[in-house]
Amino acid sequence: MPNFEQTSPAAAYDIEAARAAFPIKTISVTPAGEGHKVISFGIPSYNAAKDMDHCISSILEGSKYAPDVEIIIVDDGSQDETGSKADEWEARYPGIVRVVHQENGGHGMAVRAGLREAHGTYYKVVDSDDWLDASALSTMLTILRGFEERDLRVDLFISNYVYEKVHEGTHTTISYRMALPRKKVFTWDDIGRFRFDQNLLMHSLCYRTDVLRAHELPMPPHTFYVDNIYAYVPLPNCKTLYYADIDLYRYFIGREGQSVNEATMVKRLDQQYRITRIMMESYHLYEDVPQEKLRSYMMGYFTMMMAICSVFTKLSDKPGIDDELTALWGDLRAYDEKMYRKARHGVIGWGTNLPGKMGEKTTIGMYHLASKIFKFN
Structure with missing residues (x-):
């Protein structure tokens, strides 16, 4: 882009x-x-x-x-x-x-x-x-x-x-x-x-x-x-x-400063949060989307957006950024408990929010491996 x-x-x-x-x-x-x-x-x-x-x-x-x-x-x-x-x-x-x-x-x-x-x-x-x-x-x-x-x-x-x-x-x-x-x-x-x-x-x-x-x-x-x-x-x-x-x-893909470049995404993490919040507040998926398969797909897409926020928060050294991520997850839970459970306690949500320093290293390592395999940045 x-x-x-x-x-x-x-x-x-x-x-x-x-x-x-x-x-x-x-x-x-x-x-x-x-x-x-x-x-x-x-x-x-x-x-x-x-x-x-x-x-x-x-x-x-x-x-x-x-x-x-x-x-x-x-x-x-x-x-x-x-x-x-x-x-x-x-x-x-x-x-x-x-x-x-x-x-x-x-x-x-x-x-x-x-x-x-x-x-x-x-x-x-x-x-x-x-x-x-x-x-x-x-x-x-x-x-x-x-x-x-x-x-x-x-x-x-x-x-x-x-x-x-x-x-x-x-x-x-x-x-x-x-x-x-x-x-x-x-x-x-x-x-x-x-x-x-x-x-x-x-x-x-x-x-x-x-x-x-x-x-x-x-x-x-x-x-x-x-x-x-x-x-x-x-x-x-x-x-x-x-x-x-x-x-x-x-x-x-590959231009320096491109929006999907890892360093650029870390720098613009506040904008990633902003977009994810807008997506979150667009639908109560389990109430607003009657088609089961579409709802499942959209839940998966939204879960990936939350995972991106989680991963890049771990890559950021911005003071207080961990609190911002906690607030984002908290806002999701307050907005829609079912969407929160699906996003946070599924495999992707669990894998991108592993606790402690070792968990953080594991999450970042899995992200870099996925990046090499799927070539998305």
Whole structure:
């Protein structure tokens, strides 16, 4: 994920202020026919001049410059040539590329801006330092166009993504072959079990635009890790799904200062806490989510977020950070006792909160081993 500017990293999340500063206005999706857009790709961009050309080109070339594809570049108050380069792309490909210039608000506000302006039936976020595989994109577009031709409503399109460690020359594919049905429209009742490394992340998701607009996306400004909210909060509103076993999204890993870099995550632990609290307070899962398999998946995802907070608290030397973690777990228990028990007393919760110095070393060691195996940072 690109390194979005952090003008007020410690600020509490104020949803009303975010709505006022970065509103999501209602725009009707363009009806089928002349000018119709089957998909809008939102590209949040902050100081992205070095990387954005590859990202944009991958979508244009992979879609064969199709007129039913829309690319919305959101220049999030960049201080380099991002804005002018975005304008050049729009001038070269009018009707396909559009540009939004806004004051810096962070990744979440850039995602919201793209959604606000989208005319496509579907909306997918592609970060400016990532890219899409051409063959997989062609397949995706064929499938989405088929949905529209048959007037078939699909709320969520899922595909694989690939961790690309360019500097090491390695890559790791995250697929959902054992967890999701293939080549059919399905519901949450049809899903299988997800491994802990198999969460549905922003990179794997393409929502119907109207699903995202129908409910508030509580994306705080000037905060990293909002992609977890994007990949979690809308799920109960998705009634029909489709999984394409294609390696579409190429997720660049390894840039110094990247948000998933271990040292960066320790430094921004307060933001990880903030995102986890927002996810916690989005649902009483065992009351609000009736689909048992979806509830189980979301509980697993949320448990992983609590585990990340626990692990990185152990990696941090910030004074008082242990008390902050204790408060987070206490707040979860007060909010929802059942969610607390599932998160804290399951295998992952137990393994990431081992007591004492030896327990701390064991937890950190297990985390580093998992990182080497699954290549997630």
